[in-house]
Amino acid sequence: MDRRTFLKTAAIGSIATGFGASLASAEQYFPVKVDQSLFATINRVKDQAKKTPLEKSHAPMISAPASVKAGEPFTVEVSIGEKLHGMSPSHWIENIELAVGNEPAGKIEMQPKGYLQPKATFTVVLPKETAPSGKVTLIASQRCNLHGYWESSIDVSVG
């Protein structure tokens, strides 16, 4: 191989290597194609009697007393999915959030290490003025890294 051919081959080789490397890192960041429409809106269960598999595994399940006393703490448990959603490094629940009506109450962030399960317990106190109608809507939401934003709500009577 003369010097000129060697240089040409080496240049082509390094371009190919560079392209290959950037493709590999892109694949690392985006291992799975996602449905972008799930991230463009807040997803909710459309028909409680006929949940889709995605709704069953992603809609927050909220457990709270039907009626509470104003000013007294009570427990709200939020589980992600009817059967808890998985927590693996490539597919996990990033956070669970609780809101009282339109007011954010709190948020738990989770890492994709598998130490935590996507379930959170909040201790909530509702002052009388939060429920002028005698009722408050609790909204639980979550973000799955592959399946977007999900929200569920329940009404609690405040006496």
Ligand SMILES: [Fe+2]
């Ligand atoms: Fe998911």
